[in-house]
Amino acid sequence: MIPRHLGIIMDGNGRWAEAHGLPRQEGYKAGLLALKKIIAYSITRNIDILTVYAFSTENWKRPNEEINAIFDAIQSFCSSPTNMCSISFCGNLENLPDKLKKTAEEITRKRKTNDKILLNIAINYGGRADIVNAVNKILSSQSLSKIDESTFASYLSNSKLPSVDAIIRTGGEKRLSNFLLYESAYSELVFVDTLWPDFDESELDRILYELQRRTQKFGGAYV
Ligand code: IPE
Ligand code: IPE
Ligand code: MG
Numbered sequence: 207m208i209p210r211h212l213g214i215i216m217d218g219n220g221r222w223a224e225a226h227g228l229p230r231q232e233g234y235k236a237g238l239l240a241l242k243k244i245i246a247y248s249i250t251r252n253i254d255i256l257t258v259y260a261f262s263t264e265n266w267k268r269p270n271e272e273i274n275a276i277f278d279a280i281q282s283f284c285s286s287p288t289n290m291c292s293i294s295f296c297g298n299l300e301n302l303p304d305k306l307k308k309t310a311e312e313i314t315r316k317r318k319t320n321d322k323i324l325l326n327i328a329i330n331y332g333g334r335a336d337i338v339n340a341v342n343k344i345l346s347s348q349s350l351s352k353i354d355e356s357t358f359a360s361y362l363s364n365s366k367l368p369s370v371d372a373i374i375r376t377g378g379e380k381r382l383s384n385f386l387l388y389e390s391a392y393s394e395l396v397f398v399d400t401l402w403p404d405f406d407e408s409e410l411d412r413i414l415y416e417l418q419r420r421t422q423k424f425g426g427a428y429v
Contacts, residue, residue: 207371207372207394207417207418207420207421207422208252208414208417208418209253209371209372209394209414209417210252210253210254210255210368210371211253211254211255211257211367211368211369211370211371212248212253212255212256212257212370212371212372212373212374213256213257213258213259213370213372213373213374213385213386213389213390213393214244214256214257214258214259214373214374214375214376215259215373215374215375215376215377215382215383215385216237216240216241216258216259216260216376216402216405217259217375217376217377217378217379217383217401217402218376218377218378218400218401218402218403219233219234219236219237219401219402219403220233220272221233221377221401222236222237222401222402222403222404223236225401230272230275231271231272231275231278231279233403234275234276234278234279235279235282236403237279237402237403238279238280238282238283239403240402240403240404240405240406241258241283242283243406243407244256244405244406244407244410245290245291245323245325246290247407247410248323248410249290249291249322249323251410251411251414253323254323254324254368255323255324255326255367255368256291256323256324256325256326257296257326257327257328257364257367257370257386258325258326258327258328259328259331259383259385260276260280260327260328260329261276261277261280261297261328261329261330261331262328262330262331262332262383262384262385263297263298263330263331263332263334263335263384264332264383264384266330274303277302277303277306280306280327280329281303281305281306281309284306284309284310284313284327285309290321290322290323291321291322291323291324291325292317292318292319292320292321292323292324292325293313293317293324293325293326293327294313294314294317294324294325294326294327295310295313295314295326295327295328295329296326296327296328296329296331296336296363296364297328297329297330297331297332297336297363298330298331298335298339299311299329299330300330301330302329302330306329310329324367326364326367328385328386331363331384331385332384333382333384333385333386333387333388333389333390334384334387336362336363336364336387336388337362337387337388339361339363340358340361340362341361343361344358344361359388362388362389364386364389369389369392369393370386370389370390370393371393371394372393372394372395372396372417373385373386373390373393373394373395373396374396374397374398374410374413375395375396375397375398376398376399376400376401376402376405377399377400377401377402378397378398378399379397380397392422392424394417394420394422396413396416396417398413
């Protein structure tokens with residue numbers, strides 16, 4: 207398969223910084239540099255959408271200093287957006303620091319749709335929260351006694367996007383950590399040990415090659 211919509215769990219930033227004798231916050235800055243390279247390269251590989259996990263609903267458990275460093279890095283990335291992509295967000299933006307919330311709202315309002323690639327940034331995102339949020343919206347807006355899968359999916363925050371073809375997780379852990387739970391039902395999963403700031407074009411190429419050799423069956427028979 208050739209992914210059009212790729213999800214990335216950008217894990218390993220903190221460990222990268224520690225391995226270089228740097229404060230963890232330097233890992234988040236380095237991580238966003240890696241992201242810029244990967245966006246540019248993804249365009250050349252005809253990827254239409256990158257959904258990247260930047261901050262999970264569980265990441266609030268971290269020390270305040272670290273949370274602020276992560277938000278600062280996202281803020282600086284969003285304040286000087288590259289011209290190469292349009293940006294959208296998924297997750298609950300309500301509890302974010304005011305400045306980041308305003309920047310995200312402004313980007314959403316002015317969103318261009320003619321760019322070569324869409325960068326969908328998951329901030330304060332959790333797959334479970336997104337599903338529960340969808341249920342609450344359905345409960346408050348409809349008096350349905352039954353609902354089908356496609357109507358349910360239309361209430362998720364990524365409802366306007368095609369399903370995520372593949373998810374890459376860097377940093378060595380082999381789990382989804384609450385990323386795109388509903389949407390990943392048939393996604394191809396790729397786990398690599400590389401820490402996110404070290405992830406580069408050649409590694410993405412290697413993964414795309416591996417994905418090309420995988421066949422998606424979606425429950426059907428081998429052909
Ligand atoms: C992942 O990097 C990004 C965020 C959680 C924001 P980590 O901060 O989890 O990096 P490691 O896993 O501790 O190395
Ligand atoms: C997942 O990484 C969240 C992001 C990459 C934003 P974590 O580092 O938070 O995940 P766990 O705690 O190892 O499961
Ligand atoms: Mg981590």
